[in-house]
Amino acid sequence: ARGVHQLATLLMELDSEDEASCLLAADALYRLGRLEETHKALLVALSRRPQAAPVLARLALLQLRRGFFYDANQLVKKLVQSGDTACLQSTLDIFCHEDRQLLQGHCHARALAILRARPGGADGRAHTKEAIAYLSLAIFAAGSQASESLLARARCYGFLGQKKTAMFDFNAVLRAEPENVQALCGRALVHLALDQLQEAIDDILSALKLGPGTVVPELRSLKPEAQALITQGLYSRCRALLSQLLDTGAPLEDEDTQGLLAVGQALIKIDAGQLDWHLLLVDILMARGSYEEAGTHLEKALHPAPTSEAARARLGLLRLKKGDVPAAARDLQGLAEVDAPDLSCLLHLLEASERQSLAQAAAWEAGTLLDAGQPRRALGYCSLSVLAGGSSACHLRLRATCLAELQEFGRALRDLDHVLQETLGDSDLPRRAEDFCCQGRLLLSLGDEAAAAGAFVQAL
Known part of the structure; x- marks a missing residue:
């Protein structure tokens, strides 16, 4: 630094007006620690060009x-x-880490103060732009440790509707801190505002795994329409x-x-x-x-x-887990005709023996009701x-048989078609003949005499 100072002094003697x-x-x-002399030199430079950003930045850091x-x-x-930030990186490189931290803290605090006092309407936009300028200075000063300022600036860009610029800042934070x-x-x-719902759900899921206490207030603060999109997407x-997970049939680990539990x-x-949700x-x-x-949660939710x-x-499945198969069948059967996919998902929670017991109990009750x-x-x-x-x-x-009695012949026929696709042994031929006869009767009920005749022929 001493040699640089001597060289700079020589250059100034050659041209006293040279700002560089x-x-x-x-x-x-500054590097020599001679702060008073640094201040005087910068004041001289400022007197020559009062709006020079390189001089203002140095003086601000020094003060x-x-x-x-x-x-x-x-x-x-x-x-x-001044709006001139092109010089900042090279200027800030000269200053020590502690001084850069001072500038970052000052600019960040000033930006937050501006945002807290932000009015509504057009003035609010002007305040936000001013806060962005301070935050940009803080980011320059902080270098790679600027996550808080980047987050604040991203929110400001979001407020101004500059979605892609906001995305850039959020991505910058996540590159340094993925969690x-x-x-x-x-x-x-931002993804949601850009109509990228699936990407929004991906990020919310990741956030919920890491810190649900932070995510929930954020989601509760959304407008009803946006909140509904996110919550329904999460669901x-x-x-x-x-x-x-259940379709794999493998035991689930925590x-x-x-x-899923966090969501x-x-x-x-x-x-x-x-x-x-419950x-x-x-x-x-x-x-x-x-x-x-x-069970405890379900009882509270359904009270x-x-x-x-x-x-x-769900109550029925919990009863089955306690061994009450008839009661379980009674509670589960109502869902079978209302939402079969949901019931199928629930049945994956059962052991094979439990499903078998449930099927037998349901078939027995069905037979009793049909007889009645x-x-x-x-x-x-x-x-x-x-x-x-x-x-x-x-x-x-x-x-x-039940569907035929209800005159839902098309559905009954589809069930029989599945039965007839199975391969049977010679001992089951009488049963197969009966199935073809039943198929023929259903086809007659549907008015398809030719197909019915074919079914009866196969029965022979």
Whole structure:
């Protein structure tokens, strides 16, 4: 630094008006710790060009270092108003880390103060732009440690409707801190504003796994329309993920469902009045094997009585886990005709022996109701036996009989078609002949005499 100062002094003797030489001398004096002389040199440079950004930036940093905060604030304000930031990187490289931190802290605090005092309307936009200028200075000063300032600036850009610029800042934070929950939430909202719902859901899911306590207030603060898009998207995604996990048939580990659990709990905190959110959480708890906790939550959510077949079905599954198979069949059968995919997902939570017991109980009850001439009441039990029994031929025949009595011939025929696709041994030929005869009668009921004749011929 001493040699640089001597060289700069020589250059100034050759041309006393040269700003670059003057700044070089001031920088050398700063590096030598001669702050008073640095200040004087910079004042000389400022007197020649009062709006020079390189001079203003150096003076601001120097005054912060010397503790003259009012002067520093005025200098930073002039620097912001100049709008010239091209020189900042090379200027700030000269100063030590501690002094850069002082500038960052000052500019960040000033930006937050501006935002807190931000009025509505056009003035609010002007205040936001001013805050962005201060935050940009803070980011320049901080270098790679600027996450808080980047987050604040990203929100400002979002407020101004500059979505892609906001996305750039959120991405910058996440490159340095991939698990920054606030950045994930912020980027999710930008994705939502850009009609990129799936990307928004991805970010919210990641954020919920890391810090649900931060995410929930963010989501609750959204406008109803935006909140509905996010919550419904989270619900649908979690339903799909849970179904995929259960379809594998493999035992679930806690880590498999930890993220789902966080989402289920968050959805209820956002809107406890949505029954679907409660049922999702119950299903997740059951998938984790926490049946008692699931039962407790379900009872609280459904007090004083179940309000849907989906809710009753969850109660039925919990009863089955306690060994009450007839009661379980009664509660589960109502969902079989209302939402078969949902019931199929629930049945994946059962052991093979439990499904077999349930199928047998449902088939027995269906047969009893059919014998009593109540096919409408029997239909739910028939469908439950089909789903729980893996679409076995005996259960499909039972449902086909029930559907025929209800004159739903098309559905009955589809069930019989599935039965007839199965390969049977010689000992089952009489049963197969009976199936073809039944098929023929159904086809006659549908008015397809030619196809019916073919079925009867095959029966022979």
